[in-house]
Amino acid sequence: MSKKWKRRAAVIAWVLLLTYGLSGLFIGLSKAGYFINKDYFQTDPFNHTLDDFINKLWVFELSKITKEDAKKEITVTKDEIDEHRYRYGNLNEQITSIKEQYEGKIQDALEAKNEEVANIYKAERDAKIEDITKNFTSDDHVRQKIIKEKEAEIDQYFEEMEHYRREFLDLKNTFQYYLRNTETGEIFTNIEGTPEQVFTNKQMAFIKTYKELSTADRFQHFGKYNEAVERFYNKNASVFTGQIAIPKAAPETNIVLKEYYDFKQDQIIYYIYTLAGIAALALSIYFYKKTEVVRVFQPELDQIAVSYNRVPIDVKFAVFFITVCIAIAVLDDSWFLFGYPENIYSFAEGVIYHFFWTTLSVACVLLQAKLLVERYKVHGQFKEDLSKAMVWRIIDAVKSAFLNRRVGTQVIIILAIVFAFGMGFAAGFVEPIFFVVYFFAFLFVGFPLFIWLMKRIGYFNRIVKHTSELAAGNFEQDLPVKGKSVLANFARNINELKYGVKASQRERAKSERLKTELITNVSHDLRTPLTSIITYTELLKTPDLSEDERNSYIEIIDRKSKRLKVLIDDLFEASKMASGNIELLKEKVDVAQLLQQALAEYDEKINESTLQFRVTGLETPVYAVVDGQKMWRVFDNLIGNILKYSLEHTRVYIDLKRKDNKVIIEFKNIAKYELGCDVDELFERFKRGDASRQTEGSGLGLAIAKSIVDLHGGELTIVVDGDLFKVTVVLDAS
Numbered sequence: 001m002s003k004k005w006k007r008r009a010a011v012i013a014w015v016l017l018l019t020y021g022l023s024g025l026f027i028g029l030s031k032a033g034y035f036i037n038k039d040y041f042q043t044d045p046f047n048h049t050l051d052d053f054i055n056k057l058w059v060f061e062l063s064k065i066t067k068e069d070a071k072k073e074i075t076v077t078k079d080e081i082d083e084h085r086y087r088y089g090n091l092n093e094q095i096t097s098i099k100e101q102y103e104g105k106i107q108d109a110l111e112a113k114n115e116e117v118a119n120i121y122k123a124e125r126d127a128k129i130e131d132i133t134k135n136f137t138s139d140d141h142v143r144q145k146i147i148k149e150k151e152a153e154i155d156q157y158f159e160e161m162e163h164y165r166r167e168f169l170d171l172k173n174t175f176q177y178y179l180r181n182t183e184t185g186e187i188f189t190n191i192e193g194t195p196e197q198v199f200t201n202k203q204m205a206f207i208k209t210y211k212e213l214s215t216a217d218r219f220q221h222f223g224k225y226n227e228a229v230e231r232f233y234n235k236n237a238s239v240f241t242g243q244i245a246i247p248k249a250a251p252e253t254n255i256v257l258k259e260y261y262d263f264k265q266d267q268i269i270y271y272i273y274t275l276a277g278i279a280a281l282a283l284s285i286y287f288y289k290k291t292e293v294v295r296v297f298q299p300e301l302d303q304i305a306v307s308y309n310r311v312p313i314d315v316k317f318a319v320f321f322i323t324v325c326i327a328i329a330v331l332d333d334s335w336f337l338f339g340y341p342e343n344i345y346s347f348a349e350g351v352i353y354h355f356f357w358t359t360l361s362v363a364c365v366l367l368q369a370k371l372l373v374e375r376y377k378v379h380g381q382f383k384e385d386l387s388k389a390m391v392w393r394i395i396d397a398v399k400s401a402f403l404n405r406r407v408g409t410q411v412i413i414i415l416a417i418v419f420a421f422g423m424g425f426a427a428g429f430v431e432p433i434f435f436v437v438y439f440f441a442f443l444f445v446g447f448p449l450f451i452w453l454m455k456r457i458g459y460f461n462r463i464v465k466h467t468s469e470l471a472a473g474n475f476e477q478d479l480p481v482k483g484k485s486v487l488a489n490f491a492r493n494i495n496e497l498k499y500g501v502k503a504s505q506r507e508r509a510k511s512e513r514l515k516t517e518l519i520t521n522v523s524h525d526l527r528t529p530l531t532s533i534i535t536y537t538e539l540l541k542t543p544d545l546s547e548d549e550r551n552s553y554i555e556i557i558d559r560k561s562k563r564l565k566v567l568i569d570d571l572f573e574a575s576k577m578a579s580g581n582i583e584l585l586k587e588k589v590d591v592a593q594l595l596q597q598a599l600a601e602y603d604e605k606i607n608e609s610t611l612q613f614r615v616t617g618l619e620t621p622v623y624a625v626v627d628g629q630k631m632w633r634v635f636d637n638l639i640g641n642i643l644k645y646s647l648e649h650t651r652v653y654i655d656l657k658r659k660d661n662k663v664i665i666e667f668k669n670i671a672k673y674e675l676g677c678d679v680d681e682l683f684e685r686f687k688r689g690d691a692s693r694q695t696e697g698s699g700l701g702l703a704i705a706k707s708i709v710d711l712h713g714g715e716l717t718i719v720v721d722g723d724l725f726k727v728t729v730v731l732d733a734s
Contacts, residue, residue, distance in 0.1 A: 015366070018284040019359045024277010026331040027270070035270045040263035041206045049256060050208075050244070053175050056168040058215045059161065061188055062179070062240070065232055070154045073228040073235075076143045084135070084142050091136045098128050150228060157226045174254050176204075179213065179242035188240075199243050205260060206246040213240040266338045273337060301370065308371050312390035313382075320368045327361035330354075407486050414453070421446055459487050463494060470498055526567060529560035536560075584627040584711060588734050591663050592618045592656055594628060598635035599654075602643060610648045611669075617656030623734045624663045630708045631731075634716075637701035638667050638727055647672045647723070658733050667727040674723075702727075 402408035
């Protein structure tokens, strides 16, 4: 045998030693009150046997009660008469009940043309009615009936008592007694000779002397209760003196004496087993500290721990607790020691059986204890596992089930109905009448519920199929929405989601198109001045260039460079506006004066143009908390767009007003170019009303203006009605 297996065998031996030690300790503690400093005649089983013998001795010999004596003690009270009289209702109710009982029988006999039988039934009915009527007219009539019932009960009592006579005779052969009635002096005994000669320690294994042995209330502990017998016993209770003993030279049938000798044997076994167990337990602890035997199986323990640590913490501790309880029960099981085996082979079989299950349960407890200690010796790990306990999962599952209370309640009700139907079906095998109830319940409740459930499942399956098609990109027709159920709301949400997906796809296509246009427009607008700069720079390199031509080229390069700088600055500013990476310096500003300044900047261009400006609302100050420089840029961009894109010889209307704590500025003009694009697209960067892009604009004016207004929490909107182009700016008034 290899060294590894020798060490493992040593571990197994240690587990067996520990198991025996624990078994001895548990049995020693549990049986200590029974075996230590006691003999058999001090134990509860013997005291119960002795009391049983005295009870039977009192009934069968000491009392001398007869049926006639008991029947003389019968009494009938007014309450008993009333209870008997109204036991089945009042007089009318009882007569009606009797008539109903015989009506069917009499009718069947008459239909069978058996008048004799019908007359018999009528006579029985009339006799019962007469008897019931007497119950309500004569107390004595009722009293006699009650007395007969009680006499029958006394007869039954004495019949039952005879069943216990054989047990009394067996006990009488076991015990010897000598008792004297203190009142009458009558002697009751089963010994030959005087008590002094018979009741000696040499002849008797047990002797108990009674100075006052009362027989009062002993009948309550034996036989069926009867109030008449109780009354007789209470009136004739006696007190006895004497002795009761068990002889040593008893016959083999003496069960008590046999138990006495078995107790002594078990007592010796108890001391040997307990002391040996305590020694084995101490030895196992010593070996554990010296050799650390558990380390031999550490690789296997590590492998088991990987799977064991996945089990929820509350399940682990619950299983550990159950295993500990089982182990304690098995360790405390002493039947194999004190079960009186028939022979040595059955005793050995009992020992093997006991130690197999005991060792298995102890090993399970040790394994779990080791794994739990290794896992939770770090406090943080315990907290982490506690948060993942099964009880929290169940609570979360229940909460999730009732996120929609209607669904959770419906499921609970359906499960309850299904369970009730299952119980009803099973009850039908016990009582066939339940099958009738079950049939009607299923017809009016179960079958409609089944149809309703199938419809709901079908509806749910249609929704699942529709969502699968939607996920695959196949936009089928809308799901039908029926009622206000959860599934109906689910279907409605799926339909709305489908429209949202379609809108998202359209927006994505639009975004891609605008992105392409943005790249194209940026490239065009930046390349045009850049090309001019490169071209005229090359021309400047010509040697024989005249001074006028040189100055002309330089002027063009300067103009195109400034144009390029404006485009780049606008693009940079538009990007900052779009990202929100800009700081506003707000203060209270007169918007009317700010708009007037912006118009003044364009005064020369307005005069040179053919446009006629109509400006209103500048006479009265209108205040708002804004960044004056940024808001001036908004007005500048809008006025600049008007000058660039308005049709010649038309009027331009600019109106400023305050309404409901809002400052409203409207710009209206007639567009020079046909506005064929979406109005919202005019806010896109590098988007122009001039599709040919022949004007000097950068295409960023409206985008920058809208971003500035949005940063102020305002609103800039565009309305196009034919060639009428209207821009409205709304700000919070101060």
